[in-house]
Amino acid sequence: MSAFFAIIRRDLLLVFRRKSEVLTILFFFIIVTSLFPLGIGADSGLLRKIAPGIIWVAALLATILGLSRLFISDYADGTLEQMTLSPTPLVLLVGGKITAHWIVCGLPLVLLAPVIGIQFDLNSETLGTLILALLLGTPILSLIGAIGAALTLGVRGGGVLLSLLVLPLYIPVLIFGAGAVFASSVGLDVSGHFSLLAALLVLSLAFAPWATAASIRIAIE
Amino acid sequence: MLFTGIGFQLKAGEWLHVRGENGVGKTSLLRLLAGLSKPPEGSVDWSGISIEADPTSYRRELFFLGHRDALKDDLTALENVLIASALDGSAVSQDQALSALCRFGLRGRELLPVSCLSAGQKRRVILARLLLRKATLWILDEPFNALDSRAVELLSSLIAEHLASGGMAVLTSHQAIPLPNAKVLSL
């Protein structure tokens, strides 16, 4: 277990020493969401309606941007290989890296979202739903995305290929997550959406680290 | 297919020198022995049990060093050593790490980011890891590369100590390695 926390600390320490990588992802999130009103028009009724979808799609894209850095540097300098040879189960170390990735890439999206929600004139109850939905959804994005990142390690066309592989798998999270926010904005019940998101989270927690570890071993072979 | 028909046994205190020209498959063989890849035929056994049957026990006793340094450039030498041992589940104290780094001539450089160290100094950090890890079997791929003569001496004496206390090693090298009890495998 201590190895799990050790690797989270290590990854956070590494990010802290190179903050720019992460800040660019957050700026991307903000810029992308700002593009839509510019492209569509400032009709606040329309913006309120499309806000859930836009914020969620921007979150998906920002997460994917951050995924390519999840394993690539460890793969390049040989530390990933050492992790596969460690007596500590690789699944545990992978779980730690995914957790660190979420803290660095997912959690900031959750915290930024209300700010963006205000840009789209969402009411406070909807903003609350948005935060909660992203809180449940962004870990799922990190977990599923990690599988794609491991599969495409060191492969030609890695980043774009990663998007092609992972975006279809993100669709259920998008549907339930954006659906929850939309339902909240029109005053409907959101418990169904949240139960489904929670179920997806449990499912990905159960399977994604294993699939990711297997993919890493295949890449290292 | 790189090679076929290879078999050998290694006992405590012995070491295997894998020799051959570039490209003949020395690295591939070492990676096979470490369990990073699987041979299409045959098996690697540790204490009579196939390493695939019980990989965790094997990995506890194994230290593998490939061509890359396995160091994070943005972390200091000390941090690299401490974190690597924590990830292996056998954390060492700061004092132990510092004395290991000191033994390999890195006193005064422990708190520098590894990116500031020379190639030879980076390899010495790995030697410190090797010392602290206390593994039984060392599989080292060209460990003497990029080492200056002083560091070559340090590594040779480290391996000799290791073998004398019952450890085992598999090494590849272009140079001759002045250690007793060698078994040689030429590919």
Added chain:
Amino acid sequence: MNWFSFSSPATFYPLAGKLIPLFWVLATLLGVAGLWISFFVAPADAVQGQGYRIIFVHVPASWMSMFIYMVMAAWAAIGLIFNTRLSAMMAQALAPTGALMAFLSLWTGAFWGKPMWGAWWVWDARLTSELILLFLFLGFIALQASIDDVRRADKAGAILALVGVVNVPIIYFSVKWWNTLHQGSSVSMTKAPAMAHTMLWGMLLMALCFWMYSIAIALMRVRVIILERESHSDWVKNLKALQS
């Protein structure tokens, strides 16, 4: 008969060669029968007239695309667990046909939708799921194409296919759910006309035809893959020597 002797590419190659014409014949017979029923025997629909007949291609193509994904994932899993090369080659051979079926389903769906509901594309549950399935096939093909090392490509593709198989029901469910949430009108491909017996027969025969076709094409493709991969081995060199 020792079935396992056929798990070597060298013995499977000639076996596949003998089986291919058989499957083509079956596909042709079933296709002729299916099309005859579709066009001449099944009655015109009360609501949709003659134009609905395209479902005799659309629905079987959808079924086949899903079926092929399952079979592909099964072969990939076998290849991963038992480390057999031929299983992985079968998965690789099936993927393009699966993608074709998915595309055919979408294309015929558009041709059905346009005269019926005036739009080339509707976001109904089946079409949307089919689109995502097409993406899953394309992702599998792209991943295998991008990895140079053949064994790594096989195993990585296998993991992707298995992750996909787990996700397909989830995706289908979520899209259906999304559809019922947002769907205002009652436009839906799944609300097919009440099935007359003959219509069902027509679809079944066409589905079987597509199945035989898929097997034939997959066997042909796997033979090419075998030749490519085993090109260094003696039996392939003997083949080439014989043919020239």
